[in-house]
Amino acid sequence: MSLKVGLQLFSVRNSMKRDPLGTIEKCAEIGYKYLQIANRYSDDPAGRDLVCGCGVSADKFREKCEELGVHMLPSHFTIPNFSVQAAREVCRAQKEIGVDGIILPSAFAHTEAEIKALCDMCNSFGEVCRDEGMTFYYHNHAHEWQPLPGGTLFERLMGGTDPQLVKLELDTYWAMRGGADPIKVMREMGSRCTLLHQKDFPKGYEDQLVIKAFQDGSAVIDRQLFASQMNPAHFTEVGTGIMDIQAIIDTAEELGCYSTIILEQDQTSLGEIESITVSMESFKKYRNIEL
Secondary structure, eight states: OOEEEEEEGGGGHHHHHHOHHHHHHHHHHHTOOEEEOEEEOOSSGGGOOOSSSSSOOHHHHHHHHHHHTOEEOOEEEEOSSOOHHHHHHHHHHHHTTTOOEEEEOOOOOOSHHHHHHHHHHHHHHHHHHHHTTOEEEEEOOSGGGSOOTTSOHHHHHHHSSOTTTOEEEEEHHHHHHTTOOHHHHHHHHGGGEEEEEEOBOOTTOGGGSSOGGGGOTTOOOOHHHHHHTOOGGGOBOTTSSSOOHHHHHHHHHHHOOOOEEEEOOOOOSSOHHHHHHHHHHHHTTSTTEEO
16 A cells, blocks of 8 residues: 655744745645644633634635645644643544544653653543544654653553554654664554654764663653754755665555655755655655655
């Protein structure tokens, strides 16, 4: 089964802020017909934008997507102060634009209490999604592979949540930077993991590939420490770095539980539109890719 190519709109976040509908049109012209929203909202009702985070109504957003033949993938959403009601509002707003899943893009937990609270929150969010006819996913970064008592945060999170309620969107780049083998993770997770995020790691920085600060089990990794370890030079476009992306695609095809591989370009030295164009041209060269 060939993989379709998707795009996480975080890759073009500045363009989306300036001209969301025009940016979606450019993405579709380049070849990205499967799009994924990245959003975060405040619990202040006046500050909520539950569609695309750029002030576009559901009707206008859906109309533009239908015009372009664009399909929506499960969306990234962070709810700062989680509640069942807030999660339900997110689900219902996203269903209006054709989204069938919600993804928690990141979380940090170190102590036993924090890990339990994260697992409980994910299960609760998963229950809301199930009740709304949607699927809930967790999206990893690198810190989930920090060694902790009782296993890594990734192991604790996957083991402490209901596989029927909490699925995985595997970011292969971040797993690798945490010291994990993304293909091994794909095989171990089986059908619990159905979404892939892809970017690439540049040549010349191999000695910095695994983030050493995240290998210290005593370090308390929060957003501030995480951000301090991010070097923009450690990101490059798909097909221009050292990752064996063909092997990832082949494994996804072999396992048969994936339909889409999604570009998420966290950082780039290029313009946003140029960057996603370079990656699309690389995707076209891989086997088992459907355009």
